[in-house]
Amino acid sequence: MTAPPVLSVGNLAKAYGGVHALDGVSFDVHAGELLALIGPNGAGKSTCFNVVNGQIRPDAGTVRLEGRDITGLPPRAIARLGVGRTFQIAAVFGSLTVLANVETALLASRGASFGLWRPQDGQARGEALDLLAQTGLAALADRPATGLAYGDVKRLELAIAIAGSPRLLLMDEPTAGMGTHERLALIGLVRRLAAARSLAVLFTEHSMDVVFGHATRVIVLARGRVIADGSVEEIRADPQVRAVYLGRSAATGERGS
Template identity: 85%
Template structure:
């Protein structure tokens, strides 16, 4: 049987700022249902790589393909319409709306409609929003104001919003930043289950090594704009070069 094509294929990405090479020939793939963690020390090129994939930065060279389609250099909104969802390090939700309305708005926006044009008899968006809230553990808070949510629930709401357009690829920038140990492991465990159930490819950056090594299917390590390791959590943790530039002798993060 022919292997399934990757959801995301990045080939030869390069980006320079003056004399500094932020990305230098970066290549990797993410398959459906897979969680790929992108890690590395400060200045490694993680944010640049992430933002090139999302369309916020245009690379000097290289390509980004989504399910075989070249999306290199497209605007973030166009990329989102093609099937890419994103969450941010600082969660972004509409605090003036209810939890349910936040997700309904995202569903309608993914279809080129606005919440102001929505009518109650158009119940499909509401049903889909309720289903997403059920999947993300927020169904009981559907009618609550988003402004009153605890931080962990805000991150779950942001995840539901990112899934509103039924993306093929989910980009998560520091998804557990600011969360306690129990909350962050619960959130990434939820993402892992949703990815498996939906066949969703997930690329995420993360500084919490318990999240990375406990839940990522693969780990990609950047240093000075280059890939220095790409493999299972166990293989990457044991890699001498990774331990030298990023991990301490105990195999935990040496710097953030």
């Protein structure tokens, strides 16, 4: 028997004047799955992503998290229900150490204040160190975040996002600004964490080497509609997708438009 989806999006619609940014968009994301949401500029990716995250209220349709209707809830409420998020421009506390960044995220996920935390408590520190080990940052635990290389900042942001043990992780252009080696290493790490934690991942991405190399499923949007939903192989071979979006990037792994 197939497990119910972690995220279920049903018939989402959103219009701005006469422009339909979303027009009946539906899809599910299951535990352990990396679902890539791609499409040309103006396809509706950002609108769909922000509706799921609660930043935009849809005109119609539903967003369900493990069966619970979260449509229109604010981002903070959605985060408390088990949704983590990373951003195109990484957001970390530069004045804190790498370890303190993750400790702060752990405490926030429990409704605690960093100002009330005491080092001797130990629990948050131990959990934070474990998260840093999982994301390859253990050796940098005591370094200020402001001095990190960009790839390490992105890994720290990932550690912060999963600190609250979310069931769903939303990643907006997770490899933006990264070189080929760095972006493939980061998305490979995300895939391993998703499998180990049974974490559902929904991400937008322009780099086709990332999508085709690591996504377990791909959805393609065009003009607010889903035009394809399938495996990497199915998306590569879909003539409509090649015509409206992939072009030569399907064969070369270059960035789409």
